[in-house]
Amino acid sequence: xxxxxxxxxxxxxxxxxxxxxxxxxxxxxxxxxxxxxxxxxxxxxxxxxxxxxxxxxxxxxxxxxxxxxxxxxxxxxxxxxxxxxxxxxxxxxxxxxxxxxxxxxxxxxxxxxxxxxxxxxxxxxxxxxxxxxxxxxxxxxxxxxxxxxxxxxxxxxxxxxxxxxxxxxxxxxxxxxxxxxxxxxxxxxxxxxxxxxxxxxxxxxxxxxxxxxxxxxxxxxxxxxxxxxxxxxxxxxxxxxxxxxxxxxxxxxxxxxxxxxxxxxxxxxxxxxxxxxxxxxxxxxxxxxxxxxxxxxxxxxxxxxxxxxxxxxxxxxxxxxxxxxxxxxxxxxxxxxxxxxxxxxxxxxxxxxxxxxxxxxxxxxxxxxxxxxxxxxxxxxxxxxxxxxxxxxxxxxxxxxxxxxxxxxxxxxxxxxxxxxxxxxxxxxxxxxxxxxxxxxxxx
Numbered sequence: 001x002x003x004x005x006x007x008x009x010x011x012x013x014x015x016x017x018x019x020x021x022x023x024x025x026x027x028x029x030x031x032x033x034x035x036x037x038x039x040x041x042x043x044x045x046x047x048x049x050x051x052x053x054x055x056x057x058x059x060x061x062x063x064x065x066x067x068x069x070x071x072x073x074x075x076x077x078x079x080x081x082x083x084x085x086x087x088x089x090x091x092x093x094x095x096x097x098x099x100x101x102x103x104x105x106x107x108x109x110x111x112x113x114x115x116x117x118x119x120x121x122x123x124x125x126x127x128x129x130x131x132x133x134x135x136x137x138x139x140x141x142x143x144x145x146x147x148x149x150x151x152x153x154x155x156x157x158x159x160x161x162x163x164x165x166x167x168x169x170x171x172x173x174x175x176x177x178x179x180x181x182x183x184x185x186x187x188x189x190x191x192x193x194x195x196x197x198x199x200x201x202x203x204x205x206x207x208x209x210x211x212x213x214x215x216x217x218x219x220x221x222x223x224x225x226x227x228x229x230x231x232x233x234x235x236x237x238x239x240x241x242x243x244x245x246x247x248x249x250x251x252x253x254x255x256x257x258x259x260x261x262x263x264x265x266x267x268x269x270x271x272x273x274x275x276x277x278x279x280x281x282x283x284x285x286x287x288x289x290x291x292x293x294x295x296x297x298x299x300x301x302x303x304x305x306x307x308x309x310x311x312x313x314x315x316x317x318x319x320x321x322x323x324x325x326x327x328x329x330x331x332x333x334x335x336x337x338x339x340x341x342x343x344x345x346x347x348x349x350x351x352x353x354x355x356x357x358x359x360x361x362x363x364x365x366x367x368x369x370x371x372x373x374x375x376x377x378x379x380x381x382x383x384x385x386x387x388x389x390x391x392x393x394x395x396x397x398x399x400x401x402x403x404x405x406x407x408x409x410x411x412x413x414x415x416x417x418x419x420x421x422x423x424x425x426x427x428x429x430x431x432x433x434x435x436x437x438x439x440x441x442x443x444x
């Protein structure tokens with residue numbers, strides 16, 4: 001056991017924790033039985049405090065490895081500590097891709113299950129939990145094999161359950177067949193938020209993948225100008241030199257924390273101007289590698305250091321189609337506040353799955369990266385909370401670092417069902433985290 005200072009990817013609210021690295025399901029069960037309070041942790045890519053536990057035990061899942069053989073229909077069993085990057089290194093050369101990926105490959109499969117990660121294809125393929133066939137789960141009441149038909153309540157409480165129902169040790173899922181390591185991408189530039197949202201409503205169903213970068217530093221006639229990229233996996237007939245190469249490692253690294261204030265309204269406004277002007281008005285059928293299209297930020301290790309020692313907050317919310325105006329009002333509030341957003345990403349969600357705390361709901365999701373420091377930031381975030389609650393939406397717990405307990409209970413109406421399942425398998429609430437304590441999901 002080692003004592004470590006842990007924090008989320010946003011580098012806020014660190015905690016001192018005792019860290020163990022179990023090597024098997026049996027060791028996980030033993031560690032869980034001996035710990036008063038415990039939470040699992042993968043590669044630490046939750047932005048807030050979901051994978052840390054001040055004064056408690058953190059189980060690092062990275063030694064829960066192993067990648068099984070891929071069946072003819074793409075079914076694969078993989079250890080929860082395997083990262084998406086490690087998985088794709090094996091599967092892409094064999095012609096298989098993960099069915100849903102977030103914006104980084106540096107996430108363990110166990111962490112991806114806990115957050116029920118979504119990607120650019122939720123409107124077509126749902127979130128990762130929709131492709132999981134079964135899991136092995138260690139709880140204080142014992143180890144279980146769970147699936148949509150075997151212990152289904154526990155399965156759907158674990159999908160998106162932020163690690164609070166048990167420690168996932170293995171996952172069986174179905175992969176996506178691919179013919180090449182390329183994506184054919186259509187890029188379109190829009191001068192106003194209304195235009196890109198209309199284009200996404202009218203055309204996203206024609207593409208498997210869709211995402212829009214939005215400029216939140218403009219207003220008036222250019223408020224929310226955007227760059228929309230949509231794509232499909234390229235077949236062998238689509239490219240001149242078909243290949244199936246694994247993603248390349250990061251070539252750049254941020255070696256130290258940038259000076260606080262480097263990402264300020266002036267620098268971000270300048271970056272956004274260059275980024276928007278460099279995009280084509282319309283470009284169709286461009287070949288991009290899987291890594292460039294799905295995980296562009298993975299090309300730079302430790303890029304979160306660019307936000308300086310104070311770190312940053314990622315705020316991501318989802319609202320229904322009927323409440324699309326909430327997206328417009330949120331960007332208007334941000335652009336008028338002067339609080340800079342270095343990265344704003346807009347996507348369409350398809351129907352929700354059965355996950356009791358799963359984040360996606362049919363409609364819209366907007367993710368904002370906001371540097372800590374501006375005096376107006378807390379008030380802006382509180383205002384966004386009110387907008388989202390009024391719209392019947394919710395904030396993504398895997399990104400959260402500051403919500404209050406009352407807000408979460410409104411945003412996640414199935415929380416009582418989740419807590420009932422948790423109380424059944426974890427009656428003493430051994431499974432806890434700083435996030436769970438902060439949101440009053442477990443006792444102090």
